[in-house]
Every structure is written in C-alpha cells, then in structure tokens.
Amino acid sequence: MSLRGRTTLLAADSLFQPAVSAWYAHRVNNSGGFPMSATPNGTPITMGSGNKLNVPDNPIVPFIEGDGTGRDIWRASVRVFDAAVEKAYGGKRKIAWLEVLAGEKAFKQTNNWLPDETVEAFRKYLVGIKGPLTTPIGGGIRSLNVALRQLLDLYVCLRPVRWFNGVPSPVKRPQDVDMVIFRENTEDIYAGIEWEAKSPEVQKVLSFIEKEFPKDFKKIRFPGSAGIGLKPVSEEGTDRLVRSAIKYALDNKRKSVTFVHKGNIMKFTEGAFMKWGYALAEKEFGDHVYTWGQWERTKEAKGEEAANAEQKEQLAKGKILIKDAIADITLQQVLTRAKEFDVIATLNLNGDYLSDALAAQVGGIGIAPGGNINYVSGHAIFEATHGTAPKYADLDKVNPGSVVLSGEMMLRHMGWIEAADLIVKGMDGAIASKKVTYDFARLMEGATEIKCSEFGDNLIAHM
Numbered sequence: 529m530s531l532r533g534r535t536t537l538l539a540a541d542s543l544f545q546p547a548v549s550a551w552y553a554h555r556v557n558n559s560g561g562f563p564m565s566a567t568p569n570g571t572p573i574t575m576g577s578g579n580k581l582n583v584p585d586n587p588i589v590p591f592i593e594g595d596g597t598g599r600d601i602w603r604a605s606v607r608v609f610d611a612a613v614e615k616a617y618g619g620k621r622k623i624a625w626l627e628v629l630a631g632e633k634a635f636k637q638t639n640n641w642l643p644d645e646t647v648e649a650f651r652k653y654l655v656g657i658k659g660p661l662t663t664p665i666g667g668g669i670r671s672l673n674v675a676l677r678q679l680l681d682l683y684v685c686l687r688p689v690r691w692f693n694g695v696p697s698p699v700k701r702p703q704d705v706d707m708v709i710f711r712e713n714t715e716d717i718y719a720g721i722e723w724e725a726k727s728p729e730v731q732k733v734l735s736f737i738e739k740e741f742p743k744d745f746k747k748i749r750f751p752g753s754a755g756i757g758l759k760p761v762s763e764e765g766t767d768r769l770v771r772s773a774i775k776y777a778l779d780n781k782r783k784s785v786t787f788v789h790k791g792n793i794m795k796f797t798e799g800a801f802m803k804w805g806y807a808l809a810e811k812e813f814g815d816h817v818y819t820w821g822q823w824e825r826t827k828e829a830k831g832e833e834a835a836n837a838e839q840k841e842q843l844a845k846g847k848i849l850i851k852d853a854i855a856d857i858t859l860q861q862v863l864t865r866a867k868e869f870d871v872i873a874t875l876n877l878n879g880d881y882l883s884d885a886l887a888a889q890v891g892g893i894g895i896a897p898g899g900n901i902n903y904v905s906g907h908a909i910f911e912a913t914h915g916t917a918p919k920y921a922d923l924d925k926v927n928p929g930s931v932v933l934s935g936e937m938m939l940r941h942m943g944w945i946e947a948a949d950l951i952v953k954g955m956d957g958a959i960a961s962k963k964v965t966y967d968f969a970r971l972m973e974g975a976t977e978i979k980c981s982e983f984g985d986n987l988i989a990h991m
C-alpha cells in the first residue's frame with residue numbers, strides 16, 4: 529500500500545504544527561513499514577442499498593488498541609465482544625479482528641503517529657473500534673482522534689447517556705438521565721484552523737482583518753499577542769447532523785430533539801446552527817415533528833394560549849418536539865430538569881463538554897460509550913468518551929465499561945442485536961454483583977474492587 533497520496537497530505541496538513549509537518553512529510557515518504565498486522569481470514573463489511581450495511585458472518589473489523597489505559601481496556605473488552613458473539617451465535621458468527629496502529633504504538637513501530645494504512649483500513653472495512661489516543665496540550669501533534677473523524681468524514685459523534693441500575697451517581701435521580709447526544713464531528717473550532725500568537729501566519733491573518741474589516745479588527749483587544757482560531761459552521765454540516773438526530777428520534781420513538789447552542793453570542797455560527805436546524809426539521813420531517821418555530825409563529829398570530837394548545841395537540845398525536853436551549857443554561861438544566869432532555873443535537877465543542885458532564889450523572893466517564901458515524905458512506909469508528917488516563921496506564925485498574933459499551937453500540941450498528949443485548953445483560957449483572965472497578969467501588973456501599981481484566985470476566989460470567 530502506498531504511503532503517498534491524498535490521505536497522507538491531508539493527514540500531514542491537519543495533524544501537525546507547521547514546524548513538524550515538513551519532518552512528518554519526510555518520514556511518511558521514506559517509510560517502508562507495514563504498521564498493520566496480517567489481514568485475518570474474514571470478509572469486509574460493505575454498504576448495501578438504502579444506506580444499510582451488508583455484514584458477513586465473519587467481518588473483518590479493524591481496531592486501535594489505544595494509548596495509556598487503552599491497552600488494558602482493549603484486552604478486557606475484546607474478550608467480552610468475542611464471548612458475546614460466541615454465546616449469541618454458537619460459532620456461526622465471529623469477528624476477524626485486524627489490529628491497526630495509531631498513536632504511541634504506531635510512532636514506536638513506524639515513526640508515524642497515524643499511518644495511512646490505518647486510515648485506509650477503516651476506509652476499506654467500514655466499521656471499526658478504537659481506544660483513546662493521547663493529544664499533547666498547547667503544541668505538538670494535533671488530535672489523532674479528531675483527524676480520524678475528519679479524514680473519514682464521520683460527521684456524527686453519537687454518545688448515548690443512560691443509567692445502569694446500581695451504578696453510584698452524584699445526583700438524586702440518575703434514572704431520569706436518558707439522553708442521546710448527536711455532536712457535530714467535523715466542523716466548529718475543532719476543525720483545527722488556528723494560528724499561533726506572533727507567528728508570521730497570524731500576522732498575515734491580522735493584517736488581512738485590519739485591511740478588510742477595520743471595525744472588527746478594533747474588537748481584537750491585544751492584537752500584538754493574540755492567537756487566532758476560526759470556527760466554521762455550515763448549513764450542509766448542520767443539516768446532516770440534525771437530519772441524523774431527528775431520524776434517530778423517530779426510529780427510536782423518542783419524545784424530543786433539543787438544539788443546544790450559544791447562538792445569542794455567536795450568531796452566525798451557533799445561532800445559524802439553530803436556525804438551519806429548525807428549517808430542516810420543518811422541511812424534511814414536517815409531518816412528524818412540532819417545532820418551537822411553529823409555536824412562535826402561532827403565538828405571534830393568535831397569542832400564547834393558542835400556541836400552547838397547538839403544541840399540546842400536536843404532541844398528543846405522537847409528534848416529536850423540536851426545541852432549543854442555550855448551552856450554558858443547558859449545563860445546569862441537564863442536572864436540575866433531566867427529564868426535559870432526550871435527544872440533543874449540538875456543535876462539536878458543546879458536545880464535547882456536555883458528554884463528559886452528562887457521563888458524571890450516570891456513573892462517570894468509565895461507562896460512557898460513543899460512536900463516530902457517517903450514515904451515508906457507512907463508515908463508523910466506535911470509541912469511549914474518556915481519554916487515556918495516563919496515571920492508570922498498565923495498572924489493570926480502570927473501568928473497561930466505556931469501550932465495552934462502545935463495542936455494544938458497534939454490534940447493534942452491525943445488526944448483531946443478540947450479541948449487543950448480551951453485553952448489556954452482562955453489564956447489568958456485573959454491576960449488580962458489586963464486584964466492580966475502582967471508580968464504582970469508591971462510591972458504592974459494600975462493593976469489592978476488582979481489576980479491569982476481572983471486571984471483563986465478571987461481565988462475561990453474567991451474560
């Protein structure tokens with residue numbers, strides 16, 4: 529497989545600060561390594577008609593073990609996945625795992641943080657799973673996690689947040705938390721377009737703003753020492769995210785979709801996200817939804833009482849309520865009025881903050897799964913919400929629950945519902961047994977702390 533070409537350039541451009549990108553390009557163009565294990569016996573998953581996956585009985589599924597705690601977690605999780613599939617299908621179905629490299633392991637073996645082979649494997653085999661990867665702060669490589677999402681155009685970051693009976697929680701009614709976050713995954717300030725303070729690049733950008741937009745330039749308080757970042761938010765990007773969220777709400781008989789935004793301050797990015805979201809909901813799902821936009825129009829024409837009556841009547845018909853909330857108050861209300869939130873559609877950074885905050889309510893980041901999905905191309909990479917938690921690396925200590933449940937989402941996405949259900953059953957049983965990892969044990973009365981690997985065993989025993 530060639531290491532040159534479009535993907536390489538994209539990866540190099542998006543991952544690295546200018547200072548190291550030349551070095552990176554040199555490395556890539558001169559590397560002859562094969563940062564992938566031999567392809568196992570299996571068959572690729574393909575995209576069928578109507579955006580439905582064709583999943584063979586022995587699909588090749590690429591995985592990245594991950595940095596830090598990723599190693600321990602992957603070892604425990606893969607045994608859970610194999611046991612669930614074996615138990616559900618009695619040997620008729622089996623995943624052919626293909627290890628692909630990224631992060632520290634890739635760099636050690638190939639001098640390349642994200643080899644093209646890895647991206648190509650996810651491209652070819654469509655559905656994969658990954659552990660967390662480290663991103664340095666304030667310099668160095670750009671996020672490999674974000675790069676994978678961008679390179680494969682995985683525009684939805686899907687993060688369901690639900691409570692498992694018995695999991696310790698800091699809130700009084702964790703059972704009220706049943707939310708599904710649709711986080712836009714390819715735009716916003718996460719696009720990684722920013723220039724370092726005092727660099728030649730930032731000076732070019734500042735000169736341009738000064739010349740073309742002198743009024744706006746005056747709003748930059750300290751131009752001499754300001755770093756500058758761009759926040760692209762488009763109508764197309766909003767539409768495909770909102771479409772996925774509403775479709776999910778309809779398919780799963782949810783009650784509402786809330787657009788979470790900071791549109792009062794960032795009017796043409798976050799505010800536009802809200803406006804485009806309402807427009808798409810009414811245009812594409814008009815018969816199935818009732819929007820706060822409609823409520824506003826009825827209120828203007830006929831008064832508030834009439835608008836309330838209309839909303840009540842439309843929701844009684846089973847329509848989904850499409851509403852919005854400003855991001856800061858949302859962070860309070862998901863705690864104080866959890867029942868009012870169901871499916872949430874939001875931009876990249878808001879979704880990042882919200883998913884960690886919500887995870888806390890249902891037992892923490894150790895049990896918060898996710899998937900990065902392109903519903904049109906079929907590409908998907910499932911991954912935990914948490915990071916590499918480096919202080920616990922190789923201690924066989926942390927909760928593998930987030931990756932295990934990300935695998936559960938992956939199996940469900942593949943249509944292997946029986947295996948996915950067994951994982952949920954195993955998780956329920958393992959928690960009820962009160963033999964849990966440190967994060968649960970420290971908050972659970974009468975619990976016994978067990979290792980990451982032992983929690984995997986416990987889960988299998990309860991399937």
Ligand SMILES: NC(=O)C1=CN([C@@H]2O[C@H](COP(=O)(O)OP(=O)(O)OC[C@H]3O[C@@H](n4cnc5c(N)ncnc54)[C@H](OP(=O)(O)O)[C@@H]3O)[C@@H](O)[C@H]2O)C=CC1
Nearest residue numbers: 659660661662663673893894913914915916917926927967
């Ligand atoms: N998608 C990805 O690959 C992501 C990568 N990252 C990267 O990970 C690195 C570390 O990030 P950091 O901000 O420390 O966040 P982490 O999520 O890695 O860890 C923060 C804290 O969360 C708790 N935690 C994390 N994982 C688990 C687990 N499996 N079981 C139980 N508790 C857990 C621990 O809490 P306690 O101390 O209370 O025990 C830990 O100290 C950074 O480089 C960051 O960029 C971050 C997020 C996502």
Ligand SMILES: O=C(O)CCC(=O)C(=O)O
Nearest residue numbers: 662663671673674880913
């Ligand atoms: O890529 C990273 O290092 C962090 C990403 C992150 O926090 C997330 O996607 O939730």
Ligand SMILES: [Mg+2]
Nearest residue numbers: 880881884913
């Ligand atoms: Mg995050």
